[in-house]
Amino acid sequence: MRVRWQGAELTFLLDPEDEIAGEAADGHPVKLRTNSCRVGGVPDDAHNDLFAVAAWTVIAPWTRERVTFDRAISSELAQALHDGWGVEAGPTGETARRAGRTLALSYSGGADSVAAASMVPDAPFIHFRRVSHPRVPNRWTHYRSDVLARLAEQTGRELTTVTSDLEFTLAEPRPGYPEHHAVAVGALLLADRMDLGGLAFGYELGSRWLGGDRYLLRFTPDNPMWAPHGAWGRLFAAAGLHIVLPVGGVSEAVTMRLALESPLRDQLRWCLRGDGGPCRTCGKCLYKEIIQAAVERRPLDTPLTEKRPVVQKWLRKPPFGGMEMIEYGIARIPDLGPLGRAKEYFPDATEESTAWLDRCYRPAIDEIPEPWRQPIYAYIEKNVGFMSDEQARKVEEWGS
Ligand SMILES: [Zn+2]
Structure with a gap:
């Protein structure tokens, strides 16, 4: 190339x-x-x-x-x-670049990045905003990057919005990041100006340790994308910009709870469609509604019926990405509505069997580089708590 x-x-x-x-x-x-x-x-x-x-x-x-x-x-x-x-x-x-002193956050506005924002309260935000490509027709016009950018502006945090059409380099499956790390393209080019030494991402326990949603679905200490000693971790470090995952040790149940408790709650948005509010019918909306209903211990609130493909997705036989959150939801949601049949595959789901998803997996904090580790550790200790050895084994035996 x-x-x-x-x-x-x-x-x-x-x-x-x-x-x-x-x-x-x-x-x-x-x-x-x-x-x-x-x-x-x-x-x-x-x-x-x-x-x-x-x-x-x-x-x-x-x-x-x-x-x-x-x-x-x-x-x-x-x-x-x-x-x-x-x-x-x-x-x-x-000559190699020396790491700067500042930690920035790659901020999307979803629950995971809002939770991460709470853990790094001084970090400036860098927001990636998709814009159209001069030569590639946009086949995904309902993606409202303008709404997400406006919400990011309303957070009151120091913010740099970077625009890019790089997602259109991709033909299939549809416009998107060629690599997850492409979201950081702006942060990389701003790193000298902003004196950056670290870049925080909102990747959580599932993405960092459980094999992600389209990946291996097994315990992945050597995750090539997010482990500090993985291919991408070493590459970013070589450029003096360490990857930092403040929420890497906690599940999406924890990031949801922290996001709902955050001062940025009003700017929270995981749905990529809809201009007024979230659309409530896309796959992302349904998945996050499952998690939110579980955290709030209330009936599932969705206009979707069991026939819809986005619902069917969660009625399959495991394993599948995100199944830990389905089990967590089954154990806590009093009325699952169209998702009732999901119980068939998780007959033993209880609050106790899923309690590990309310705590932090400690090695995720150990791998955060200094000087950012200690404040994040203190935040987790105060607001989340750590898994017991037995709970940590749930992570380490995942998929085996
Ligand atoms: Zn939606």
């Missing part, structure tokens, strides 16, 4: 061995649609390694053997690319 940045426009050209069908780090198949994208709201004077990592978040799935950047990178970064992906990266010759 050959990479060129002109200002904040990224263009890439495939080498003969590259392919348009690729896989993201979580094994998800992604197909290339077009070879250019733009990032708005960022300076053009970032360290070369930051430009390289920003490009890599877009091109990684389609690069097979080598990547040639338009400016020299550090040998440390080339090594991280080689160790993580087996690619030859260059040219080299730049």
Whole structure:
């Protein structure tokens, strides 16, 4: 792959061995649609390694053997690319970037990122806003990135909104991040200006330790996306921007509770559709309603019927991504409405059997780099509490 940045426009050209069908780090198949994208709201004077990592978040799935950047990178970064992906990266010759002092939060406005925001109260927000691509028709017009950006502005937190059309480089399954880390493209290019040494993401226990929603569905201490010693963790660290997961040890039940208790509750939004309020009928709305009803111990409130595909999704035989939250909901929701049949597959669900999902998995805090670990630890200790050894075994035996 050959990479060129002109200002904040990224263009890439495939080498003969590259392919348009690729896989993201979580094994998800992604197909290339077009070879250019733009990032708005960022300076053009970032360290070369930051430009390289920003490009890599877009091109990684389609690069097979080598990547040639338009400016020299550090040998440390080339090594991280080689160790993580087996690619030859260059040219080299730049000195490695030193980590800055500030921690920023990649903020979406969903429950997980609002909960993370509570744990890092001084962190400025960086919000990724999708904009249209000049050459790719938008087949997903109901995605209201403008609504999400407006809500982010209303939080009162220090905020930088970065715009990008990079999701349109992806042809299938639909516009989206080629790699999850592409959401950080703006933070990477802003890292020098903002003196960033860490970037917090709202990835929770399921994504970090339980194999995610479209991934392995087993205990994944070596998660290539989010473990500090995984391919992406080492790459970001090599560019002086450590990945920090404040909510990496807690479930979506905990992030929901913390988000509902947060001063940002009024800006909370997980639904990507609808301009007035959440649509209540998409898969995300239903899933989060299950979690919210469980946290509030009230009947499920949904207009959906059992026949709808988004409901059927949760009536399947396990294993499936998010099943821990379904079991948690079954144990706590007094009336499951159209989801009543989900009980068939979780006959033993009780509050006790799912109580581990109300506590924090301690190794998730241990892996947060200094100087950010201690304040997050203190917050968790005060507001959440840690799993017992027996509860931690639920995490460590997950999927086995
Ligand atoms: Zn919705």
